[in-house]
Amino acid sequence: MVLQKRLEYGFSGYQLPPTPRAPRTARKRALSGKKNEDQNRMCAFDLLATVAGELLHEGDKLNQEETIKKEENICDNKSFFLSEIISKAPVSDSGPASGITVSDFSESVPSIPESLENCKIEDIQINDKEMTNEAPTNGKPPPVNNNLDGNVDVVIRDDDENSCGCTQNNKTFIGDRRIRRLLASKQWKVGPKLNEDVYRNKKTFYKHQRSIRDYPFKKRKLYQFDHNPSNSLEDGSSLGPTSQDPAFQPQDSHVKLKIKSFRVPEFFIEIPETATVSSLKRTVMEAVTAIFSGELHVGVMLQGKRIRDDNKTLLQTGICHDNKLDALGFTLEPNKLQEDPPPGTPTSFTRYSNEIVTTKNVNESDHESNRSGLDSRALVAVPATSGGGGALAVRKSKCAEVAQRRIRRPFSVSEVEALVEAVEKLGTGRWRDVKLRAFDDAKHRTYVDLKDKWKTLVHTARISPQQRRGEPVPQELLDRVLTAHGYWSHHQAKNQFKHQQQTQICRLL
């Protein structure tokens, strides 16, 4: 609702903070939400180092050195993210964010088909192809953090905003290798009920999207359109045009796309330790499949803009142009546009952007020497220029450069109104106060964000309505923006001085 409001500018409209402000260092860290972010940006290397450390502690004397060596290699050029699985405390401790929960089937432990029974532990690997040769040689299984009821809660997640895997909330993130060890250490049995529950809980699962986070499936294959599509689901080659594509000609240049980092929402699985590994695999697969085949669809972004016309050829969209390959990205989005979430509600869906790698595949004859000296197939990781953030541009050679750009979260009209109202009252130089006053509960809105938004609002208000983009802001609000901006830019210095004075006085008293 937009309230028609008459402003009375002047000092009477200026509002002092409710209480004298303590020295900055002592102020409440209301904006500390972000302070852990950097820590969260632990790179794969760190993760793997942690894994290695854990393995050491767990007394796996057998392949200790080899293990470490392997883990390190992973982080080398051939590096990619391994599955992260958390062995964590009972569900009751896991808070409200329990997504898929498969449980309570210890009572029904049907016989397992032999073919499944014989599944090897390493089959659980999702994408760690380079390690599949490893046999599960676990003489002594590592300790597992079990539920009291004998269930093992397996959580796959990539926690929080920009992290790529780390230790957080007392949950241990462990690598794929550990997974196998962990799994091998327990005999898990599970029956058909498991899958039923997965589907039964599908609704519940999506209801918990708020808690869903990204889970990186790093793929390292180079996908070509003319690949055998038989394994398309696995290797992503289905992304390419097929022979049915009218634009497809034998002579066509092909574009090679590689999904470097595929993300699926975080999900939770609870499974008894008596379940089999194959059951676990099925469960994970069910969940992942549901994610991809259900509520999500793929969006294609090019240079930050969404490609809406599905019928255009890659050539027409410009995807094939060398200079634009840097800016191609995919997003996973909900099929149906969700209603505007209330301010502060994370729109987790839009976060599922993929970091992809593209290369131009010129015709064999074409000179591949453009990249002077470099293999033209050299992979370049690019940010997923999705409607919302992707990974920062990263050269794949460096493990550390995995920091992600925050997701883009357009301000809703109601947020804009709250911002305008706060600025009207507080002025344009007290963004921390604006934050506290109007966005205290919106963790993802920092005072810098608010300042930035105000900046764009002023700009928006000044340009013609035709040039504006995004969700239209009511003209009434824009008028207020200009009015307030004009007023405060004129009075800022004076009032700021006044404010400082009063603060000083309060401090002295």
Next chain:
DNA sequence: TTTAGGG
């Protein structure tokens, strides 16, 4: 940490 501005 917060502000202020450029990128």
Next chain:
DNA sequence: CCCTAAA
């Protein structure tokens, strides 16, 4: 949104 000099 990011980055960062300055305060």
